[in-house]
Amino acid sequence: MCKYATVSSHVLPISVFFLSPGFVVDNNQMEIQSMGFFKQGRSSAVYLHGILYKNKTDVIKNTRRILHQYRLKTPITGDDFDFLLALFELHPESVRKFGPGVKSIQVRENATYRQKEFSIIRVDDEEWDMSFMSCINPPSRYTVFGKACRCAVTNQILQYKIHAFGDQTNIQCVLTGELVDKQTCHVDHYNPEFQDLVLMFITDQTIDVKKVEYKEVPDIVDDGQVFFTDSTLAEDFAQFHALMANLRIVTKRANLTRKRGKRTFDFFSTL
16 A cells, blocks of 8 residues: 655555654654755756755755845845754754854855855854755765865965966967866876775775765854864875876866766765
């Protein structure tokens, strides 16, 4: 006999549940009592603020509607505020970000990329960026570890770029032959690629990534600034990187569109 979840006028068949924070199901009536994700066929249905969305795509569409509907620094109100607050509670860092409580949610412009993003203003007047995609698809522990590894070798990457350009304004991309300048170029890892290099380090040092701790400055999920709490771990990876990494200067387009080698390990899907 097929079991169903009922929310308002929505009735959908239930299969395997994703155990998200705050997600509760009454086993007798199969009514969703709180927010979260669950499998509905091959899609992940989402229940937020009293509404059952048939998949994550619908949640993203509604979130982007809000993002582009409101003017910069204008408080989001009504059902839109309630929807975003419920969504942001699914963020991996929601407890830390919410702190003593959320006073307001606004749309701001990212200072680096000049794109719209959400910010929460807490009751203590601190402001925190909030990535809605991290609420829908939280990064794995390996992804966060990899980000911390990148931060550990920032100086090495900068020094390589300085050395590669010397006193030249432009040099050739090794993949396309196009001229590229120091400001717009990418420093590419190859043979091994960066993710494979991190895996080699994890294996070599027998690291349990579930036990690794990170500094909470400024934001360990959204803007990529992730630092190991253990400075020795950062120094060890920097030394490993200096010995094992192969670097080259390429254009942004060449780096983002080139075919990657097959990996035995995927940071973005491993928990």
